[in-house]
Amino acid sequence: MATIIDIPEEKAIEVNNFDFTYAGASDPSLKNISMPIAKNKVTALIGPSGCGKTTLLRSFNRMHDLYPGNAYNGEIIFEGRNILQEKEDMIKLRTQIGMIFQKPTAFPMSIFDNVAYGLRLKGIKNKSELRDRVEKALKDAAIWKETSARLKDDANGLSGGQQQRLCIARAIAVEPEVLLFDEPTSALDPISTQGIEKLIIELKEKVSILIVTHNMQQAARVSDYTGFMYLGDLVELGKTEELFVTPAEKLTEEYITGKFG
Amino acid sequence: MTHVEKRILINKIVMILSSLSAAVGIAFLLWILTILVINGIDAINWNIFIFEGAPPGYEESGLKHALIGQVMLIGVATLIGVPLGILAGTYLSEYGGLKSKLANTIRDISDIMMSAPSIVIGSFVYAIFVAPFGHFSGWAGIIALTIIMVPIILRTTDDMLQLVPTTLREAAFALGAPKYKVILQVVIRGAKTGILTGVLLGVARVSGETAPLLFTSFNDNFLNTDLSEPIASLTVTMFNYATSPYEDWQKLGWAAAFILSMFILGLNILGRLLLMKRKSK
Numbered sequence: 001m002a003t004i005i006d007i008p009e010e011k012a013i014e015v016n017n018f019d020f021t022y023a024g025a026s027d028p029s030l031k032n033i034s035m036p037i038a039k040n041k042v043t044a045l046i047g048p049s050g051c052g053k054t055t056l057l058r059s060f061n062r063m064h065d066l067y068p069g070n071a072y073n074g075e076i077i078f079e080g081r082n083i084l085q086e087k088e089d090m091i092k093l094r095t096q097i098g099m100i101f102q103k104p105t106a107f108p109m110s111i112f113d114n115v116a117y118g119l120r121l122k123g124i125k126n127k128s129e130l131r132d133r134v135e136k137a138l139k140d141a142a143i144w145k146e147t148s149a150r151l152k153d154d155a156n157g158l159s160g161g162q163q164q165r166l167c168i169a170r171a172i173a174v175e176p177e178v179l180l181f182d183e184p185t186s187a188l189d190p191i192s193t194q195g196i197e198k199l200i201i202e203l204k205e206k207v208s209i210l211i212v213t214h215n216m217q218q219a220a221r222v223s224d225y226t227g228f229m230y231l232g233d234l235v236e237l238g239k240t241e242e243l244f245v246t247p248a249e250k251l252t253e254e255y256i257t258g259k260f261g
Numbered sequence: 262m263t264h265v266e267k268r269i270l271i272n273k274i275v276m277i278l279s280s281l282s283a284a285v286g287i288a289f290l291l292w293i294l295t296i297l298v299i300n301g302i303d304a305i306n307w308n309i310f311i312f313e314g315a316p317p318g319y320e321e322s323g324l325k326h327a328l329i330g331q332v333m334l335i336g337v338a339t340l341i342g343v344p345l346g347i348l349a350g351t352y353l354s355e356y357g358g359l360k361s362k363l364a365n366t367i368r369d370i371s372d373i374m375m376s377a378p379s380i381v382i383g384s385f386v387y388a389i390f391v392a393p394f395g396h397f398s399g400w401a402g403i404i405a406l407t408i409i410m411v412p413i414i415l416r417t418t419d420d421m422l423q424l425v426p427t428t429l430r431e432a433a434f435a436l437g438a439p440k441y442k443v444i445l446q447v448v449i450r451g452a453k454t455g456i457l458t459g460v461l462l463g464v465a466r467v468s469g470e471t472a473p474l475l476f477t478s479f480n481d482n483f484l485n486t487d488l489s490e491p492i493a494s495l496t497v498t499m500f501n502y503a504t505s506p507y508e509d510w511q512k513l514g515w516a517a518a519f520i521l522s523m524f525i526l527g528l529n530i531l532g533r534l535l536l537m538k539r540k541s542k
Contacts, residue, residue, distance in 0.1 A: 061435055094437040105432035108451040117446075118436040167432070174436065 003248040004035055004237045012178055012208035013037040016075040020059055023069025029055050031232045042209040044223035046216055051229040053212045057180050061097045062090055098171035099180045103187050104163030106155035111147050114155045114166055118174040133173055141169035142199055161192025181211040197222050220244050228252045301519020304512040314482035317507035324517055326484040330493035335468055338403045342410035343460050350418025355444050371412040382408050383473030391477055399488030402478025406467040413466060417459025421452040458532045465528035471496035495521045
């Protein structure tokens with residue numbers, strides 16, 4: 001039986017009895033997941049490869065809908081509605097719940113156009129408003145200093161760490177409620193990683209964050225809550241410091257002490 | 262002889278044989294180009310661009326009719342073939358994917374079309390577009406060239422779009438972009454140099470076609486810009502002049518061959534340069 005703690009904070013998202021099955025698979029990849037995601041906190045998901053943490057993350061912005069045949073069951077409650085319903089507006093949902101990928105995904109356009117991309121999708125055409133919001137997003141993502149002089153340059157000329165911060169700027173420019181991070185530093189060097197981690201902690205003032213990481217130290221450094229997943233189950237969700245020091249489940253303890261994984 | 266010595270020897274033999282083969286190929290190419298350039302430059306003068314075809318022996322004869330006809334045929338075929346090819350390639354990569362039966366069938370058919378002899382395509386267009394109307398026409402030539410061009414552009418577009426990483430598409434979707442915007446603003450943009458290369462190579466390929474034009478647009482020794490009538494092209498003109506017994510006509514044939522080869526060579530070099538630029542990024 002899983003140990004899921006009750007959180008005192010307001011909930012940004014609430015998952016209830018959620019199952020997910022990939023197209024063509026006979027068994028669900030995620031089984032009966034229930035968990036809260038605290039508002040303006042960082043929640044980390046850890047677990048060995050293939051445990052379903054990325055699958056779970058990609059359910060929150062319905063990324064699985066891009067590929068036919070995947071099936072959701074249960075509830076993910078966000079802003080009082082179940083976002084798994086048929087009638088959910090994907091475009092609106094994805095501007096409210098943003099995502100940062102494992103590898104930096106700078107679009108083949110200028111730095112400015114990258115950050116303005118989501119804003120233009122929202123229909124913002126006013127040039128001075130675009131400029132202000134791009135500048136603000138780049139500042140919030142701590143990359144304004146490096147890019148202010150070359151906003152018109154191709155974004156692919158930036159380093160990996162800079163590109164990842166650019167992607168964060170692009171995601172926060174549209175002012176989402178929640179940001180999903182899918183192993184955002186696994187393709188980066190230690191110094192860039194440090195920068196991104198610092199940024200994640202700063203960002204939680206404005207957004208609620210869910211981060212998938214295979215790096216337990218990273219989860220311990222950045223998160224307020226940590227969930228441990230194993231073979232499609234959420235085994236335990238607790239305050240980060242408690243989960244790492246006094247885990248309630250034997251499986252969690254074995255994983256964090258390196259007995260498997 | 263030890264095992265290692267034997268391997269070194271075999272290595273040397275293979276290297277010499279392959280270098281020789283390459284040298285033979287390149288030697289023939291250079292030979293052809295040299296003769297073409299010597300005879301071509303000798304045959305080129307202003308009259309070629311000013312005058313139309315004339316009976317043998319006339320001083321005032323040129324290739325104006327063939328040049329204009331060629332530009333019209335290739336130009337209109339490009340205008341029709343490029344959008345068709347790019348849109349079809351976009352369908353294959355973005356809407357069909359690698360698992361779709363329909364998309365894979367189209368890919369197979371288009372591969373077969375690419376290697377089909379162009380004379381077959383010419384006789385096909387003759388049967389459906391020349392014979393029923395009772396006369397050759399520029400439009401029939403354009404249709405034949407378009408049929409040859411589309412599979413090339415379609416396959417390059419398909420391949421180039423598939424090289425764009427899936428995560429880039431997902432990142433655009435994750436920002437709330439609708440599918441058509443993801444394709445137009447992110448995917449095609451990311452593959453644009455590759456697609457342009459495919460277009461250039463496709464145009465270069467049809468520019469040198471003669472056989473399908475013999476059956477369709479045929480020829481006209483004078484300037485004609487009406488595409489519903491037979492129309493001259495550099496390739497067919499070259500064929501007619503080069504096989505004629507008159508020396509001045511043969512000279513015009515060399516000039517046509519030279520102009521055409523330089524145009525196609527230019528397109529090919531431009532295509533390769535773009536491809537190199539893309540790889541170096």
